[in-house]
Amino acid sequence: MTEKKTNNLVKTGIIGVVAGLLGGGVAYAGLSQVNNDSASQSGTPIVKTVKNTSKNSGEMTAAYNTVKNTVVSVVNLKRQSSTSSSDPFGIFGDSSSSSKSSSKSDLETYSEGSGVIYMKSNGKGYIVTNNHVVSGSDALQVILSNGKKVTAKKVGADAETDLAVLTIDGKYVTQTAQFGNSKNLEPGQPVIAVGSPLGSQYASSVTQGIISAKSRTIDVTNSNGQVTNQATVIQTDAAINPGNSGGPLVNESGQVIGINSMKLSSSGDGTSVEGMGFAIPSDEVVTIINELVKNGKITRPQLGIRVASISELTDYAKKQLGVSSNVKSGVLVASVTKNGTAAKAGIKAGDVITKVDNKNISDVASLHTVLYAHKVGDHVTVQVIRDGKSKDINVTLN
Secondary structure, three states: OOOOOOEEEEEOOEOOOOOOOOOHHHHHHHHHHHHHHHOOOOOOOOOOOOOOOOOOOOHHHHHHHHHHHHEEEEEEEEEOOOOOOOOOOOOOOOHHHOOOOOOHHHEEEEEEEEEEEEEEEOOEEEEEEOHHHHOOOOEEEEEOOOOOEEEEEEEEEEOOOOEEEEEEEHHHOOOOOOEOOHHHOOOOOEEEEEEOOOOHHHOOEEEEEEEEEEEEEEEEEOOOOOEEEEEEEEEEOOOOOOOOOOOEEEOOOOOEEEEEEEEEEEEOOOOEOOOOEEEEEHHHHHHHHHHHHHHOOOOOOOOOEEEEEHHHOOHHHHHHHOOOOOOOOOEEEEEEOOOOHHHHHOOOOOOEEEEEOOEEOOOHHHHHHHHHOOOOOOEEEEEEEEOOEEEEEEEEOO
């Protein structure tokens, strides 16, 4: 029996929640037992506290306190249409088909996610969240950490990186988050995820874990299971649940080192998976949101290749793929799009990209960083290793 190699990546927005409270009887019985044990022979049963033998706060508590007032719930509001549609969720429908007589009273919560306030400028507060949290909205609302609901506007969004920037009135901003350098992350480093799992009723929830891997290249699929993109992400075992999308992954210094985006819920054969969440690295986040604020959209060059970081490949995989054991870093070209930019330039499957314009390429993230610093039409020199030899290839970016 062969093992399927597809995985179910779930973007952690939330559409609806039903919560139940379990175990009340157990808690009552346990309390009764404590009371009985604390009873004196002739007095009323009493319970006393004991001196706390652990610290009241630690590094991660301080980190949480640093960012908690910057984390918000993001509410995607959609206008209810009186006309029928073949699309029950309205994701792909034309919003203009809604009744022209619709008013704000027709807006209803379609989904909820999280976001983080990262800047206050020119009387506005700027919030980063996930594109899939705000996609298809007719209006947006932000719920601040103090519970106040305010109107938000979309500045720009990028489906490829799954990032979006919103603004609110700057008078509501009392604190902004700082971004840390995701390149400095190390596996095993403690982190916390902050957001609104299962919706705003659990706003400002915090979960703790570690960095499981600082750089993973994963295929991003659409609802039909088709691979639409590749993403380089941080892997963490901090619990990330529906509603956490767009919230920050935070290091022990209280710096945002990633934006939580998705989790692996099950493998291709249906095996349940726990503790595998993914966040967009802060270095990429900063590049994208600055461009969104400046231009409202992202225009990026494409090479037309599917790739994998050499550092993620096992020695066995390298051997099977024909990659020399001496190659320790770089990006393996797994496939080349027919008639794409790379194909026209002469880049082939099996090539290992080590430099672009003399800048070292250590993994997929660094390749994206170098490429996205260029514009469509720019000429670059891509250095590859092919058959054990270094080769320079001139590429015109499209």
